[in-house]
Amino acid sequence: MTDPKPSRVRGPYAKSAQRASDILDAATTVFATHGYTGGSLRDIARQLDLSLTSIVHHFGTKYELLEAVLERADQTTNGNQEFDFDAACTERGVVAATLERVQSSLERPELLRLFAILAAESSAPTHAAHDWFVTRYRRKIEDLTQAFAFDQQQGRIHEDRDPQMLSRLLIATWDGIQLQWLIDPSHDMNTAMQAFFNWKMPEAVEN
Incomplete structure (x- = not known):
């Protein structure tokens, strides 16, 4: 049977x-x-x-x-295909995972625009999504801090760097570069993010 x-x-x-x-x-x-x-x-x-x-x-x-x-x-990367950023950080490091995510972002301008508009709107405490974005940014900082600390354990990033500060700087840079690209697509997100990593943690790029 x-x-x-x-x-x-x-x-x-x-x-x-x-x-x-x-x-x-x-x-x-x-x-x-x-x-x-x-x-x-x-x-x-x-x-x-x-x-x-x-x-x-x-x-x-x-x-x-x-x-x-x-x-x-x-x-997700395009609204449908899932992207496990945490797993990519563990396997290849924060720098590689971020650059992969940036590349996939080029295919989803509408989703990036969604976040840009709603993040700005939700800065008002009375906005419906205010708490959601507060929680999201706190979670992102915590997750990236752990990922950077893991990179330090793996020898990908120098031990004297502050993982939490790196997390905040990465999120701020990433959001800002995405916004510039949404306003003017002639700006190259990949090149700008690569330049940030070359400047702030060159040893991670070399790895």
């Missing part, structure tokens, strides 16, 4: 998952264009020719949809 072939997801469940993905794509476009405040659920529904009820059925509220959009964008 042969084992039955694994069944594929079909029917209403597959359709529901696809609909949710379509809504996330449309919401990404709307929020990246108009921000959270300027973009509405009606704008998103209009893009997909759906009813407002259908949007709410999948995500409940505008903020829940925003959070889903941000979480997906933060964990």
Whole structure:
């Protein structure tokens, strides 16, 4: 007796998952264009020719949809393909992992624009995404600090460097260079990030 072939997801469940993905794509476009405040659920529904009820059925509220959009964008390279940045840091070091991530960012300007607009908006404590971005930046700093410390243990970075300060400088530089590229794509993100590493931690580039 042969084992039955694994069944594929079909029917209403597959359709529901696809609909949710379509809504996330449309919401990404709307929020990246108009921000959270300027973009509405009606704008998103209009893009997909759906009813407002259908949007709410999948995500409940505008903020829940925003959070889903941000979480997906933060964990993927182009909205769909996952990129395990932590694993890349462990295997190849922070410098190599960052440059790989920067390269993949060239394929997702809409997601970068989303973060740039919403990060600026959320600097206001009353913004719906304020706490999300506070938590995100704290987590990013903590994760990068651990990754830089691991690089030091592996001999990739000099031991006299402050891992937490390197983390803050990397995030600030990365965000700034991305913003310059979004405003003027003639700026080369790869070259600028490589120059930052050559200046701040040349020994990591050599490794």
